[in-house]
Amino acid sequence: MTLHDCTTCSSDACATEMLRIADEQNIETAWHRHAAQQPQCGFGSSGLCCRICMKGPCRIDPFGNGPRFGICGADADTIVARHMVRMMAAGAASHSEHGRHIALALRHLADGHLDDYAIRDEAKMLAVAARLGVATDGRALMDVVRDVADLTLGDFQNQDEKKPCTWLAATLPEKRLKKLGDLGILPHNIDATVAQTMSRTHIGCDSDPTNLVLGGLRVALTDLDGMVLATELSDALFGTPKPVATSSNLGVLKVDAVNVAVNGHNPILSDVICQVAADLEAEAIAAGATAGINIVGVCCTGNEVMMRHGIPLATNYLSQELPILTGALEAMVLDVQCIMPSLPRIAECFHTVVVTTDPRNKIKGATHVDFSETKAVETAKTILRMAIAAYGRRDKNRVNIPKLAQRTIAGFSTEAIVAALTAVDAADPLKPVIDNVVNGNIQGIVLFGGCNNTKTMQDASYFRIATELARRNVLVLATGCAAGALAKSGLMTPEATEKYAGEGLKAVSRAIGEAAGLGGPLPLVLHMGSCVDNSRAVILATALANKLGVDLSDLPVVVSAPEAMSEKAVAIGTWAVTIGFPTHLGTVPPVVGSETVTRLVTETAKELIGGHFIVETDPAIAADKLFAAIQERRRGLGL
Numbered sequence: 001m002t003l004h005d006c007t008t009c010s011s012d013a014c015a016t017e018m019l020r021i022a023d024e025q026n027i028e029t030a031w032h033r034h035a036a037q038q039p040q041c042g043f044g045s046s047g048l049c050c051r052i053c054m055k056g057p058c059r060i061d062p063f064g065n066g067p068r069f070g071i072c073g074a075d076a077d078t079i080v081a082r083h084m085v086r087m088m089a090a091g092a093a094s095h096s097e098h099g100r101h102i103a104l105a106l107r108h109l110a111d112g113h114l115d116d117y118a119i120r121d122e123a124k125m126l127a128v129a130a131r132l133g134v135a136t137d138g139r140a141l142m143d144v145v146r147d148v149a150d151l152t153l154g155d156f157q158n159q160d161e162k163k164p165c166t167w168l169a170a171t172l173p174e175k176r177l178k179k180l181g182d183l184g185i186l187p188h189n190i191d192a193t194v195a196q197t198m199s200r201t202h203i204g205c206d207s208d209p210t211n212l213v214l215g216g217l218r219v220a221l222t223d224l225d226g227m228v229l230a231t232e233l234s235d236a237l238f239g240t241p242k243p244v245a246t247s248s249n250l251g252v253l254k255v256d257a258v259n260v261a262v263n264g265h266n267p268i269l270s271d272v273i274c275q276v277a278a279d280l281e282a283e284a285i286a287a288g289a290t291a292g293i294n295i296v297g298v299c300c301t302g303n304e305v306m307m308r309h310g311i312p313l314a315t316n317y318l319s320q321e322l323p324i325l326t327g328a329l330e331a332m333v334l335d336v337q338c339i340m341p342s343l344p345r346i347a348e349c350f351h352t353v354v355v356t357t358d359p360r361n362k363i364k365g366a367t368h369v370d371f372s373e374t375k376a377v378e379t380a381k382t383i384l385r386m387a388i389a390a391y392g393r394r395d396k397n398r399v400n401i402p403k404l405a406q407r408t409i410a411g412f413s414t415e416a417i418v419a420a421l422t423a424v425d426a427a428d429p430l431k432p433v434i435d436n437v438v439n440g441n442i443q444g445i446v447l448f449g450g451c452n453n454t455k456t457m458q459d460a461s462y463f464r465i466a467t468e469l470a471r472r473n474v475l476v477l478a479t480g481c482a483a484g485a486l487a488k489s490g491l492m493t494p495e496a497t498e499k500y501a502g503e504g505l506k507a508v509s510r511a512i513g514e515a516a517g518l519g520g521p522l523p524l525v526l527h528m529g530s531c532v533d534n535s536r537a538v539i540l541a542t543a544l545a546n547k548l549g550v551d552l553s554d555l556p557v558v559v560s561a562p563e564a565m566s567e568k569a570v571a572i573g574t575w576a577v578t579i580g581f582p583t584h585l586g587t588v589p590p591v592v593g594s595e596t597v598t599r600l601v602t603e604t605a606k607e608l609i610g611g612h613f614i615v616e617t618d619p620a621i622a623a624d625k626l627f628a629a630i631q632e633r634r635r636g637l638g639l
């Protein structure tokens with residue numbers, strides 16, 4: 001096992017504590033494997049290794065001393081652009097597949113084929129229908145649901161290239177839609193755009209870097225489409241989040257409970273597990289677990305159930321192996337995406353059962369329990385009973401649960417934010433935000449999103465940039481593993497607002513928090529949900545832009561992904577730029593091998609679409625650059 005440097009692995013105290021145990025017990029984690037991978041290949045890191053065809057791999061010498069072209073003649077610009085664009089397509093496919101799953105479930109529900117689900121938020125369902133232009137007056141709810149599901153599935157089926165995806169058209173401001181339409185990058189169909197992206201990047205197809213990058217922007221917009229529909233339909237199906245008090249980090253595991261972690265992204269099973277856990281409480285107690293069943297979350301499934309049910313978050317992406325190392329986790333239940341294939345190997349050293357549930361996402365060594373929505377409750381109970389049985393095999397001498405469970409206020413859906421603002425100004429809820437942006441109490445808004453990445457110290461940059469911007473009166477929103485990092489760091493509390501916010505932001509947070517009955521200021525960081533829920537921030541920003549009669553690219557809104565890692569994060573960052581937001585990446589994407597592509601996404605994009613990438617690995621400098629971008633926008637608005 002390759003040794004890692006414990007002082008630079010993670011700023012999360014629980015992770016550091018568990019890594020010590022991993023070292024003692026000779027158990028390999030992602031940090032050990034990262035160390036074993038050093039040095040990582042420079043060609044791959046800069047995007048200059050092409051594996052598009054079997055004549056390759058071909059490598060371009062970035063210093064000009066070796067080959068300048070691959071065997072087919074592709075140069076550095078083509079190679080870099082093609083691989084980047086394929087990453088975007090993979091990200092878009094992932095989010096959209098999640099969205100399709102929810103849309104199909106709604107369709108089956110409308111047809112009476114699903115007994116285990118219901119429309120939990122009828123008001124949201126009707127609001128969504130109205131936004132999509134579906135008639136609601138005097139109609140049976142399930143007829144409305146069927147129409148919404150069919151319209152949504154149309155975004156995967158429409159063959160008319162002139163008709164943009166329904167959800168994008170219903171989400172973005174008119175000015176932005178026009179700009180994207182004029183550039184020819186407004187997608188008409190998620191599946192077709194992903195397929196076209198794969199096809200145009202095949203050997204011997206599109207090799208013009210600008211045209212490839214424009215294709216990338218187009219496929220990234222399908223990622224946004226898939227995310228918006230996933231979030232909005234999930235809210236209708238499972239409930240729209242409201243502020244909820246809970247806690248984060250490994251201290252949420254209980255020594256006397258059957259601990260079950262849900263990990264992945266899609267709430268369609270995890271939500272049911274949360275609902276049925278109470279039914280099996282007596283069985284858990286009978287097995288000796290006096291505290292019953294304790295469901296905890298990991299990664300974005302964790303965010304989904306935290307937002308809607310206040311389920312505590314055990315951890316975010318990079319430390320997902322560590323709940324098993326506590327020796328107190330009975331089961332880890334997996335659905336899709338960002339799941340480490342190492343989990344069953346670690347579980348072998350303990351009593352934990354690792355359960356995969358999606359037939360397209362199996363892991364060697366895990367137990368597979370096939371999940372389908374038609375038997376959701378039955379599957380959830382089967383899995384929970386596997387966890388109860390595992391409790392009897394727990395070795396009490398190997399239990400090491402860290403103490404820290406950080407208090408966390410989550411649940412800030414767009415609707416919850418608007419409801420809090422309505423308490424301040426019922427007639428015009430957005431006015432308090434706009435007035436305070438104009439008077440400078442709020443300088444702007446930053447949305448933190450994205451992952452963990454072993455290339456940086458886990459969670460550290462999130463804390464540094466968020467507190468630095470909040471001190472400068474920037475309102476902070478977060479989703480995904482960014483939200484996990486900031487929750488574990490204790491920034492989702494009113495106390496953090498008192499401690500870190502600048503005077504202007506503090507005054508506004510107090511006024512809104514108190515008017516909304518939260519008994520204090522808003523938390524310093526507003527948790528908006530999982531990665532797909534970045535769409536909530538877009539909906540909020542669109543409402544502000546529409547109210548001001550401006551485009552998204554005029555707003556003092558910036559995005560930061562200090563630990564971007566996944567292809568999904570590449571897609572999200574790209575659509576954030578494409579709809580007009582300056583977007584920070586704290587890890588260097590594999591584009592630096594091409595000056596042309598680097599310039600396109602960091603400079604030319606700004607002139608073309610208003611947004612651009614800011615690549616900066618130093619968190620203090622990143623905070624300065626993000627604040628400068630906010631100031632530039634303020635000046636543009638005459639503020």
Ligand code: BF8
Binds near residue numbers: 265338482
């Ligand atoms: O969708 S933030 S590591 S878990 S990709 Fe993955 Fe990145 Fe986490 Fe959620 Ni999003």
Ligand code: SF4
Binds near residue numbers: 053057071074079204
């Ligand atoms: Fe090499 Fe061209 Fe094949 Fe890429 S597509 S591996 S550059 S021959």
